Amino acid sequence: MNNAITILAADTELAEPVAAGWQLIVAALAGIAIIVVLITVAKLHPFLALIFGAITVGIVAQGWNNLADVFDSFADGFGTTAAGVGILIALGAMFAKLLADSGGADEIVDTIVGHASPRALPWAMALVGAIIGLPMFFEIGLVLLMPVIYLVAKRSQLSLITVGIPALAGLSAMHGLVPPHPGPLTAIDLLGADLGITLALGVAVAIPTIIVAGPLFGRLAGKWVVLDVPDRFDADDFSHDRAGATSQASVEGDTATTVKTATRQRPSFGMTMFSVLLPVALMMGKALVDIFIDDEANPVRQTFDILGRPLVALLIAVIVGIFTLGRGAAMARDQIVKCIESSLPPVAGIILIVAAGGGFKQVLVDTGIGTMLADWAKTTGVSTILLAWVLAVLIRLATGSATVATITASSLMLGLVEGMSTGEVSLIVLAVGAGSLFFSHVNDAGFWLVKEYFGMSVGQTIKSWSMMETVLSVVGLVLVLLLGIFI
Numbered sequence: 001m002n003n004a005i006t007i008l009a010a011d012t013e014l015a016e017p018v019a020a021g022w023q024l025i026v027a028a029l030a031g032i033a034i035i036v037v038l039i040t041v042a043k044l045h046p047f048l049a050l051i052f053g054a055i056t057v058g059i060v061a062q063g064w065n066n067l068a069d070v071f072d073s074f075a076d077g078f079g080t081t082a083a084g085v086g087i088l089i090a091l092g093a094m095f096a097k098l099l100a101d102s103g104g105a106d107e108i109v110d111t112i113v114g115h116a117s118p119r120a121l122p123w124a125m126a127l128v129g130a131i132i133g134l135p136m137f138f139e140i141g142l143v144l145l146m147p148v149i150y151l152v153a154k155r156s157q158l159s160l161i162t163v164g165i166p167a168l169a170g171l172s173a174m175h176g177l178v179p180p181h182p183g184p185l186t187a188i189d190l191l192g193a194d195l196g197i198t199l200a201l202g203v204a205v206a207i208p209t210i211i212v213a214g215p216l217f218g219r220l221a222g223k224w225v226v227l228d229v230p231d232r233f234d235a236d237d238f239s240h241d242r243a244g245a246t247s248q249a250s251v252e253g254d255t256a257t258t259v260k261t262a263t264r265q266r267p268s269f270g271m272t273m274f275s276v277l278l279p280v281a282l283m284m285g286k287a288l289v290d291i292f293i294d295d296e297a298n299p300v301r302q303t304f305d306i307l308g309r310p311l312v313a314l315l316i317a318v319i320v321g322i323f324t325l326g327r328g329a330a331m332a333r334d335q336i337v338k339c340i341e342s343s344l345p346p347v348a349g350i351i352l353i354v355a356a357g358g359g360f361k362q363v364l365v366d367t368g369i370g371t372m373l374a375d376w377a378k379t380t381g382v383s384t385i386l387l388a389w390v391l392a393v394l395i396r397l398a399t400g401s402a403t404v405a406t407i408t409a410s411s412l413m414l415g416l417v418e419g420m421s422t423g424e425v426s427l428i429v430l431a432v433g434a435g436s437l438f439f440s441h442v443n444d445a446g447f448w449l450v451k452e453y454f455g456m457s458v459g460q461t462i463k464s465w466s467m468m469e470t471v472l473s474v475v476g477l478v479l480v481l482l483l484g485i486f487i
Contacts, residue, residue, distance in 0.1 A: 017368030018366075018367050023061060026060055027056075028364060031060070031363075032408060035049045035404065039399050050353065050360045054074045054359055055070060057360075073359070073366045077363070081357065086351040087311060088310050090351065091314035092314060093137075095135050098318070099135060104329070105136075107267060108269065108273070112127055113125070121156050125164075125214075129171045129174075129210075130171075130173065132144060134276060139449060141171045142168070142449060145167050148167075160454060165217060165222070168468060169213040169214030170210050170214060172468075173209050173472055174206060176434065177202045177206045177476060178199065178206055180314060182403055183402055183406040184429060185310075186407055187433060191413065191414060191429055193429045194290075196288070198430070201430060205430055205434075221464045271324045275324045278320060279316065282307050283313050286307070361410070361411035364414075384416050384417075385481055386477075388428050391409040391413070392405045393439075395408045395436075397439060401444070409432045409435065424484070427480050430476065431480050433476070437469050
């Protein structure tokens, strides 16, 4: 079966250790420690921290004399990862911006929430979070959903936490477990997993995980943390109404003033859902066709092999979105062009971080530490899935970055996936993704974003948001382990 994303390292034999085992362990730990200290203490950008981490690994493992080889390894890994993942992140950002600016995201929210009873509202919010979280980055989805969370909590008289936690669970689970988000995409790229199969298994794990960490846990968290709805937005702030009016609230002191900014219709709910699910259907379709049609010359398989490639699927989604979302919202050509252009600057830093993570990975691979860890794991009998999750958890707790945790843990697991089936490698990807969500706390930017939007204290944020992330992570691990029994 052809992998959905091609990775150079997965197609070559792992390097033999360049030094003694203890020296390689020290090199890896030193590199990770440098990354942690630079990000958390020196407040250095993760892009630079990963470069210095890679240099540290190379120097400790191979000495100063081979520093040129270290830079060559880093450059190779950087380029391969940027080619495999960077383009996909850019295309995903374009589509997400079209969805937001056209009012398609608002249409999804209003349609689903508008048809839910008060008792079903937390479940509806979880569904909205999951759908919005499928194409969008967590931070963008949170900004879009916060006015809706305020409005639903006010009108239903439910706790802000009871309404908000399910939406956050949907957003976060998709961010950590389901491509085309940067974390899962990077792990797929580094480990050479099949994107279609990982996508299908990721959705299968994400759905029950969201249920447990969202509506079920949200009910408990709503009793632990009681909040008044902050007077931050008017009820319909940043919403496109069905009559075509777009409103935006500007807050001056304690007074919110609603200003009509533009008149725009929305794309229909059906057309919006079609646009959101189109790339998912194409990528999952390729995975299914590869499973059920063995003949590589079969026209159906050849067609899906092209259409289901992540690059092609997301490119098609953007082109289709221009018409179904952009033109569906009666956006002018200049507005669509500006929308797409404005989507790229915010993700430039993410692309650089992910690519630098690929460089860090390649330095680790070329030192042979992956081979050494693989040999060690085989002799100890430690569950590979559990080991992947623990590594991601430790790095997540230390750095506060889910992306850095995913990159580093995936790099260390590279030698252990040799000889595994396609499904097993996908489970390793999901274990890493689940571990990267564990216990968001004060070193995570998402922690402060949630704290400020919900108007909580640090303690309240830990009891609600941080605990929800922990539930997501643990439930995700349990489900991946259960799937491992059958795959």
